[in-house]
Amino acid sequence: MASYHLFHDFNVRTSKFKEFYRYRKSFLHYCAIIFVVIFLVFNLFSFDSNNSEYENEEHSNIIAPEPNLRMKLPFITTPSPPLIPYNYKKLPSCQLSIDSPNPLHDAEAIMNEFNKCASMLLLRFSMNPQGMLFNWPYTIYVCDEEDLTSKIPVRSFDNGEKQYWAILPNCQEKTTLVTLGASDNTKSEDTLKNLLDDFETFGTDPFRGKNSAYGKFYQVALSTDDNKLQLANVYDKFSDKNYVATMNQYTFFNQTVGEKKIDMLWITPNSGNFEYEKYLNKDGEFAKMGIVVCQVNIEITKNDADRWFKLINPLVDEKRFIFMRPIATEGGELIRTYLLNVSDPMCIRKYLQ
Known part of the structure; x- marks a missing residue:
């Protein structure tokens, strides 16, 4: 056992x-x-x-012509307030060194209202650049409907192919428009030119040799250096070219334009390799050159999410620009947004006071 x-x-x-x-x-x-x-x-x-x-x-050194894409709003935004007839000749001269005794809009209150709205909306995309750009037209438009923001007299300048936005000046002074990547359709530029007597225009485009809408026009793309950009062989009408001429972005703004206040800056993909994410922020290249930009219309391709992310997050924190009128092309290839400077005294006095 x-x-x-x-x-x-x-x-x-x-x-x-x-x-x-x-x-x-x-x-x-x-x-x-x-x-x-x-x-x-x-x-x-x-x-x-x-x-x-x-x-x-x-x-980074390859550029393709921007396709001709029509826009399509994926939502209905709050309409602009009733716009009074505009007569530039009856406006007083600009006194940009002093505040208006009876300002039309409270810029600081507008910025605080917008910042509260935008910060909450964009918080969900704090670590997701692609998600932020993809959802941009479907989220940030909500801030257009805030009480103070909705009263800003933003006017539409639609040329049938692209949608541009602008606030017209409330006083007489030279207004400067700079377009990076101008198109053949100049209806928007011509409309502004007819409304404003003292209107100076600078334009660039690497694929067009001239543009009658611009007083000074350059057949170049902006770049980080003076080297030529290789042309992506996408469109047959440009297939006979291998490279496009460029101009250094710093040289263009600091010397060629040479203005310390750019009232309207329009940026399209045809601008070249312009590093907008390094120029518009508080300590960016424009600030280093002593240049103030009041209004921006910018087009972002769906492949530019990282650069857009680098621009937008600091702008929200800095409380300098508000973002309005987001729009997307029908296929989502381009996202367009209007930026308004509500922090610089000269911009505030000319457009909001």
Whole structure:
């Protein structure tokens, strides 16, 4: 009996050991699988990141003509307030060094109202540049409907192909428009020119040799240096060219334009490699050059989410610009937005007071 019990105990211990061994082996096996999966996922993301950086670097000197895309509002925004007939000749001369005794709009209150609205809306995209750009037309338009913002007399300048927005000056002074990537359709520019007597215009486009709507026009794309940009062979009418001429972005604004206040800046994809995300912020290149920009119409391609993200987040925190009238082309290839400077005294006095 004793020997039997000993044998029985041995078999039990052996069985338990084998069970424990199988469990330990299974546990180590699954741990190894998890480790391998994590390793592969990490390397996959690293590869995508490196590949993306490589692609961005490789294509940073390539430019393609902007396709002719019509706009389509994905929503209905609050309409602009009734606009009184505009007569530039009856306006007083601008006194931009002093505040108006009876300002039409409270710029500081507008900024606080907008910031409260935009900060909450964009918080959900704090770590998601692609998501922020994709949802931009469907989220930020809500801030147009705030009480003070909705009273700003933003006027539409629709040329049938593109939608531009602007606030007309409340006093007489030279108004400067700079367009980076001008098109053949100049209805918007011509309408502004007919409304404003003292209207100075600068235009660039790498694919067009002249444009009658602009007093000074340059067949160039803006770039970080003076090297030519390679042309992406997308459209047949441009297929005979391999490169387009460029102008250094700093040289263009600081010397070619040479104005310390740009009233209206229109930026399209045909602008070239203009680093708008480095120019419009509080400590950006415009500030370093002593240049003030009052109004901006900007077009962003769906592939420009990272640059848009780098621009928008600081602008919200700095409380300098409000963003209005977001719009998307029908296929979502381009997102367009109007930016209004509500922090610079000269812009406030000319357009809001």
